[in-house]
Amino acid sequence: MDRRWRRTATPLAVAGFLAGGLVLAGLAAAGAAAARSGPAIRAMQWVAPGADPARALGSSPTECLKPPPDPTLAHRVEVGRAAFRTPMVLGGQAGRAGISCETCHRAGRDNPDFLFPGVSGAPGTADVTSSLFSTHRGNGIDDPKPIPDLAGPKSALKVNQAPADRKLEPFIHGLITEEFDGPEPSPAVLDGLAAYVRALDPAACPAAPRRPLGVEMLMDDVRRALRAGRTQIARGDPATASVMVAAARTRLGLIDERFDTPALAASRRTLRAADRQLADAQAGLRTGRPDVAPALADWLRRSRPLEARLVGQAPRSLFDPARLIEAAKRRLPG
Ligand code: HEC
Numbered sequence: 001m002d003r004r005w006r007r008t009a010t011p012l013a014v015a016g017f018l019a020g021g022l023v024l025a026g027l028a029a030a031g032a033a034a035a036r037s038g039p040a041i042r043a044m045q046w047v048a049p050g051a052d053p054a055r056a057l058g059s060s061p062t063e064c065l066k067p068p069p070d071p072t073l074a075h076r077v078e079v080g081r082a083a084f085r086t087p088m089v090l091g092g093q094a095g096r097a098g099i100s101c102e103t104c105h106r107a108g109r110d111n112p113d114f115l116f117p118g119v120s121g122a123p124g125t126a127d128v129t130s131s132l133f134s135t136h137r138g139n140g141i142d143d144p145k146p147i148p149d150l151a152g153p154k155s156a157l158k159v160n161q162a163p164a165d166r167k168l169e170p171f172i173h174g175l176i177t178e179e180f181d182g183p184e185p186s187p188a189v190l191d192g193l194a195a196y197v198r199a200l201d202p203a204a205c206p207a208a209p210r211r212p213l214g215v216e217m218l219m220d221d222v223r224r225a226l227r228a229g230r231t232q233i234a235r236g237d238p239a240t241a242s243v244m245v246a247a248a249r250t251r252l253g254l255i256d257e258r259f260d261t262p263a264l265a266a267s268r269r270t271l272r273a274a275d276r277q278l279a280d281a282q283a284g285l286r287t288g289r290p291d292v293a294p295a296l297a298d299w300l301r302r303s304r305p306l307e308a309r310l311v312g313q314a315p316r317s318l319f320d321p322a323r324l325i326e327a328a329k330r331r332l333p334g
Contacts, residue, residue, distance in 0.1 A: 040327045041257055041319060042098045048115035048123035053328030056113035058321050060179050060213045062105040064151035064205035065196075075194060075231055076188075076264045079240060081197030082107070082225035082247035083189045089243060092181030100250070101193070110149040120144055151200040159196050168194040188232060188240040215314050218255050219307040222248045224297050238285040238299045245282050245296075249275055255310060258318035267313055274299070274306060 001244050039045055046055045055307040065081070085102045087095040104126055119126050121144035129143055148157060161165040172193050176182040185193070188303055229244030236242065252275050260267050277299055284292040318324045 026174040029035060032133065039331045040260065041331075043103070043325075044328065044331045045097070046099070046114055046116045047328075048101065048113050048120075048221065050166055051115075051123065052111040053325055054321050055145075055210070057282055057328060058213055058319075058324050059210045061107045061109040062211050062219070063109075064200055064202060065108065066199055066201040066204040068195075068199060075228065076192050076195040077199045078192075078224055078228040079188055079232065079244065080192030080194065080246050083185075083193055085195055085225075086243060086247040086250055088246045089189060090176060090180040090182045091187060091192075093201060093221050094180045105150050108150045108196070109156045110147045113148060121202065122309070123216065128175070150197055151202055153202055160190075163198065168197060172197070186239045186243065188237055189243055192240075214319055215255060215307060217309045218251045219303060219310070221251045223303060225251070225298055226300055230296050231295055233285070238288065239294075240281050242285045245260075245285070246279050249278050252278070258324075259310070259313070261317065263316055270309070 036169075039197070041057055041229055043057060047053070062127055067077060078287070083089050083101075084098050084105075087098050087100045089095070089097060089101070099116075104114055110124060114120060114126065116124045116126065121127070125144035125146050127144040150157070154161055157329055159171045172191055173185070176190075225244045225247035229241040232238075232244060234239040252271060256268060256271050256275070259271065277295065280301075281292050283289075284295070314320065316323075318327055
């Protein structure tokens with residue numbers, strides 16, 4: 001245990017508590033009253049003091065993704081895209097705190113508002129040799145570096161992305177298993193993450209640099225992850241399919257936490273029931289139950305009316321910019 005550990009013991013303990021069993025299950029089990037003593041939105045814990053909450057929490061950079069025309073490669077990118085957004089992939093302290101690749105590289109870009117005590121120096125930096133996240137790589141010195149925009153020009157990036165050179169795969173493998181103490185990724189997850197990073201392309205950046213973080217965007221991510229999961233089931237790869245379902249549940253959790261108000265209790269119950277079905281799908285993948293693929297297909301069909309209902313109620317939730325700013329004022333110092 002080094003000094004950074006102690007310095008961050010409190011926020012991490014809170015984060016660990018909130019992260020228990022992926023937001024939804026954790027909150028249900030621990031009791032809503034206890035959960036309310038934590039931040040309304042978990043990401044508030046790594047937003048720099050003084051950052052504009054409307055920007056940091058209410059919007060996201062736009063993604064610069066150039067989907068490959070080849071459907072097989074395009075599927076690998078989708079697997080990586082979902083894995084990139086799943087704390088389970090990082091595992092360890094970071095995963096338990098709810099941090100995924102996308103926490104630092106938002107939408108595959110950078111994150112000027114990121115500040116995690118003991119890991120960041122200035123906002124937008126992180127020490128990826130921090131012993132806080134790793135028992136392997138901690139070098140005992142504060143060494144925070146700016147989080148690079150992975151959709152920047154490839155020539156500006158340090159790691160060679162040429163597919164034939166296979167440099168990106170071992171780099172990402174090291175990040176997960178050594179830097180973040182994560183579990184060994186399945187071959188399809190590792191391959192997918194590399195394919196996703198390679199498919200980020202400055203030429204594919206939309207005109208608008210940012211977009212509102214809304215229900216539609218998150219539900220779209222949920223569906224993309226589940227579709228990728230179905231394909232992996234068909235390929236006989238339940239381990240990767242399970243990561244895809246976890247990705248979907250993480251995105252649902254981001255909706256759930258913004259619906260934490262008594263007026264929206266009924267919708268929250270529906271969301272939680274939807275999450276339980278996905279948890280059940282994960283259990284089915286572990287035991288090889290044959291009903292998981294049709295269950296996911298059914299879930300995907302029912303996601304449209306669920307989304308319509310949530311979109312209708314979003315103005316009463318923390319997806320509403322004014323409510324979000326109010327909640328952030330109560331939580332964010334400075
Ligand atoms: C805690 C924040 C954080 C998380 C989480 C994170 N990264 Fe990074 N990443 C960084 C920083 C900071 C650097 C720059 C390190 C340096 O310059 O030495 C970096 C560098 C990289 C690079 C190399 C960029 C280059 O210059 O070639 C890639 C690729 C990358 N990250 C992918 C990922 C993937 C994939 C994940 C999830 C498995 C991930 N990162 C998770 C902060 C993070």
